[in-house]
Structures are given as C-alpha cells and as structure tokens.
Amino acid sequence: MSGDGSGGVSSGTQVALVTGGYDHTIKLWQAHSGVCLRTMQHPDSQVNDLEITPNGQMVAACGYQHIRMYDLASANPDPVMNFEAISKNVSRVGFQENGQWMYTGGEDCTARIWDLRAGRPFQCQRIFQVPAPVNAVVLHPDQSQIMVGGQSGIIHMWDLKTDHNEQLIPEAEASIQDIAIDPEGKMMAAVNNKGNCYVWSLGGSPPRPVPRKHLQAHKKYALRCKFSPDSTMLVTTSGDCSARVWRTSDWSLLRELRHDTQRWVWDAAFSIDSRYLFTGSSDSYARLWDLEKGTLEREYCGHQKPITALAFRDQAV
Numbered sequence: 001m002s003g004d005g006s007g008g009v010s011s012g013t014q015v016a017l018v019t020g021g022y023d024h025t026i027k028l029w030q031a032h033s034g035v036c037l038r039t040m041q042h043p044d045s046q047v048n049d050l051e052i053t054p055n056g057q058m059v060a061a062c063g064y065q066h067i068r069m070y071d072l073a074s075a076n077p078d079p080v081m082n083f084e085a086i087s088k089n090v091s092r093v094g095f096q097e098n099g100q101w102m103y104t105g106g107e108d109c110t111a112r113i114w115d116l117r118a119g120r121p122f123q124c125q126r127i128f129q130v131p132a133p134v135n136a137v138v139l140h141p142d143q144s145q146i147m148v149g150g151q152s153g154i155i156h157m158w159d160l161k162t163d164h165n166e167q168l169i170p171e172a173e174a175s176i177q178d179i180a181i182d183p184e185g186k187m188m189a190a191v192n193n194k195g196n197c198y199v200w201s202l203g204g205s206p207p208r209p210v211p212r213k214h215l216q217a218h219k220k221y222a223l224r225c226k227f228s229p230d231s232t233m234l235v236t237t238s239g240d241c242s243a244r245v246w247r248t249s250d251w252s253l254l255r256e257l258r259h260d261t262q263r264w265v266w267d268a269a270f271s272i273d274s275r276y277l278f279t280g281s282s283d284s285y286a287r288l289w290d291l292e293k294g295t296l297e298r299e300y301c302g303h304q305k306p307i308t309a310l311a312f313r314d315q316a317v
Contacts (some may be wrong), residue, residue: 020047149176191222282306
C-alpha cells in the first residue's frame with residue numbers, strides 16, 4: 001500500500017475495501033479516495049463476516065443460515081454463489097491459501113469445510129462439532145490446523161490431517177470472540193467477552209501453543225483481534241469504542257484509535273505494508289488510520305446502520 005499523495009493508499013486495480021453490516025448491503029470502496037464504487041445486496045440478514053478470496057476476484061459474506069459470494073470485478077449487485085443448508089448464524093468465513101476450499105463457523109456449534117472445486121451446488125465436505133456456538137475460526141498458515149473458538153470458552157485445535165483435536169481454555173466461563181494467528185505461524189491470540197487477550201507461542205509440527213502473554217486489552221467486550229502482515233503488531237477491537245494496537249515485541253500499547261462518534265468497533269484490517277489500519281464501527285463509518293502517526297486519514301460514509309464486517313486486500317495477484 002504505497003503512498004501516492006492521497007493519504008497513503010495506492011490506487012492499484014487490486015485494491016479492494018469491502019464493508020458490510022446491519023443495513024443488508026455490502027459496499028466496495030476505492031480505498032485511496034473514499035468513493036463507494038458499488039453496493040451489493042445482502043437482503044436476508046446482517047453481514048457477520050467478510051473475506052476476499054485468495055485470487056482477489058470475489059468476496060464471501062456470511063450471515064443468517066447462509067454464505068454468499070459476490071464478484072468484485074463485475075457490476076452484478078447480486079451474489080454469484082450461494083451456500084445453503086445451514087441452521088442459525090454463520091459467524092466466520094475464510095479460505096485455504098489456494099482457494100480450493102472454504103471454512104466457516106457458526107451458531108449451530110460447528111466448523112465446516114466446503115470444497116470449492118466440486119460442481120455446484122457446493123457441498124459441505126467436513127463438519128467439526130463442538131459443544132457451544134462458534135464465534136471464531138482461523139486456519140493456521142501451514143494449512144494443517146483450524147482453531148475453533150466459541151461461547152464455551154474453549155479453543156479447539158482441529159488437526160485436518162488426523163481429525164484429532166486438542167482443547168485450550170484460557171479463561172473459564174468467558175466466551176471466545178475471536179482468534180488470530182500471525183502470518184509466520186508463530187503466535188496465536190484470542191480475545192474474549194471480558195476484554196481480555198491471551199497470546200501463545202506456536203511451535204512444532206503440528207503447532208503446539210505455549211502461553212506467552214495475558215493482556216487486559218479492554219475494559220469491555222472484545223470483538224476482534226488480528227496480527228499485522230509483518231507480525232509486529234496485534235490489533236484488538238472492542239465495545240469500549242476503541243481499537244488498540246499492541247507491539248508484539250514487548251506487548252506494550254502502540255496506539256489507541258478513538259473517534260467521538262465511533263461506538264463499538266466490530267472489525268479491523270491492516271494494509272499489506274502494516275502502516276495503515278481500517279476499522280468498521282457501530283456509527284456506520286469505516287475509517288482509515290495511519291499507525292505511524294496515529295492519525296485518522298479517511299472516513300468511508302454510506303452505510304445506514306452499524307458496520308460489523310470489513311475486508312481489505314491490496315497485494316498484487
């Protein structure tokens with residue numbers, strides 16, 4: 001994400017900022033200008049999570065009882081693929097690194113793997129059942145394990161090769177809201193509904209977690225955590241109206257990102273060069289922050305209700 005005199009976000013063709021929320025729309029933005037390029041329809045429910053496919057051509061949106069995929073390159077406002085036959089809310093969606101399969105987690109107490117190579121309708125290939133609604137699913141960068149976290153407070157480490165799973169309970173009776181693994185696969189973080197963040201070192205094959213740090217990240221409900229692409233930072237977002245950026249070298253607070261109207265910060269995404277952060281919040285705005293300066297660079301205005309999910313991609317494909 002190179003500087004081009006317009007706030008530091010490049011205007012390359014592969015840049016995609018996508019936001020979604022409670023107003024049943026998904027918006028595609030020109031990141032460097034703040035212009036909304038397209039509005040896509042998501043009529044059935046709010047958007048719980050957004051993920052851009054590895055080739056950058058589509059975005060997956062999950063909501064109540066379904067996952068929908070939209071073509072980012074065309075002007076079509078409607079989904080081009082639908083994944084049905086799911087009960088309750090789908091809370092998270094992600095992709096295998098080559099886009100061969102998709103994984104999801106939801107309130108039906110499952111994590112699922114969907115084969116994207118097979119013909120339509122797309123089939124759910126594997127189901128991992130857990131005892132409580134799932135809030136978080138993340139794939140390890142080595143593609144061998146999926147971490148599944150939910151309302152029981154348990155993190156299940158599902159080994160995709162052996163189907164074996166191990167459990168981790170960072171804090172009793174605290175719902176796991178999100179899990180993140182850094183791009184190098186050496187650190188894992190999880191945040192819970194009490195505002196706490198737990199960090200582990202990951203080592204070995206398959207990776208095994210070793211406790212590293214407990215942060216009292218927020219005084220209220222934590223919602224999201226994500227590592228920066230260069231692994232030097234971790235962002236946590238919260239119901240306390242802030243996003244906080246932590247240095248992974250010593251777990252000190254680098255930035256607290258607040259705005260007068262911001263309210264709950266539901267989601268966040270780093271730029272590929274780790275210099276900028278996008279946030280989406282309950283005041284219906286997405287924002288772009290310069291992490292070196294700690295300044296608000298741009299606001300993305302167009303949603304009518306809270307933004308609960310965003311995705312950003314700016315690497316060349």
